[in-house]
Amino acid sequence: MAGSHDHVEEALPPGKSFADRVYLPAVMRGLKLTVQKFFGTVTDKHATVQYPEVGIYDASEAERAIGHPNPRYRGEHILVKDEQGREKCVACLLCMAACPALCIHIEPEPTPPEWGDRERRPKVFEIDMLRCIYCGYCEEACPCDAIRLTPKFYTPTTSRTERVYDKERLLENNPAAQIPQRPAK
Numbered sequence: 001m002a003g004s005h006d007h008v009e010e011a012l013p014p015g016k017s018f019a020d021r022v023y024l025p026a027v028m029r030g031l032k033l034t035v036q037k038f039f040g041t042v043t044d045k046h047a048t049v050q051y052p053e054v055g056i057y058d059a060s061e062a063e064r065a066i067g068h069p070n071p072r073y074r075g076e077h078i079l080v081k082d083e084q085g086r087e088k089c090v091a092c093l094l095c096m097a098a099c100p101a102l103c104i105h106i107e108p109e110p111t112p113p114e115w116g117d118r119e120r121r122p123k124v125f126e127i128d129m130l131r132c133i134y135c136g137y138c139e140e141a142c143p144c145d146a147i148r149l150t151p152k153f154y155t156p157t158t159s160r161t162e163r164v165y166d167k168e169r170l171l172e173n174n175p176a177a178q179i180p181q182r183p184a185k
């Protein structure tokens with residue numbers, strides 16, 4: 001019978017055990033963590049960073065186990081460059097059509113005659129980061145891996161217009177992400 005009682009105890013959903021119902025063990029665990037973090041601050045092992053003055057990507061901060069965003073986290077976009085440093089985008093507008101938030105604006109133009117590998121490139125390529133919902137549809141729609149969402153968080157800004165990224169900014173945004181960070185599709 002004792003075995004079946006144990007079985008019933010194990011099957012209790014989270015938050016229903018006796019320890020959960022009296023709260024004290026959880027409170028004590030919380031107090032322990034608070035004291036640990038307090039003395040960690042005194043010994044210069046902070047649990048926080050002074051964002052945005054200190055970026056979350058700083059290696060020294062990562063060593064403090066503050067943590068990195070998951071590589072699959074969808075943050076700010078980049079426009080990917082080809083081997084010659086040009087945008088890979090061929091201005092097909094598929095990403096713009098796929099975007100449910102209507103936050104991509106592209107104006108195509110013909111490529112210079114010396115560009116023999118494509119007919120069009122974006123003259124204007126803008127993304128309104130405030131309207132974007134970071135769904136990743138633009139990345140999925142692109143036939144030539146020319147746009148990617150990276151794990152980069154928001155860059156703090158003081159005006160709405162600064163949140164509209166133009167082509168130049170998208171090409172230089174988060175340079176480390178020019179190397180693919182996700183498994184190939």
Ligand code: SF4
Binds near residue numbers: 138
């Ligand atoms: S992530 Fe989604 S909402 Fe944002 S630009 Fe791409 S398609 Fe539009």
Ligand code: SF4
Binds near residue numbers: 092
């Ligand atoms: S980023 Fe990709 S999908 Fe969007 S216009 Fe350029 S090539 Fe087309």
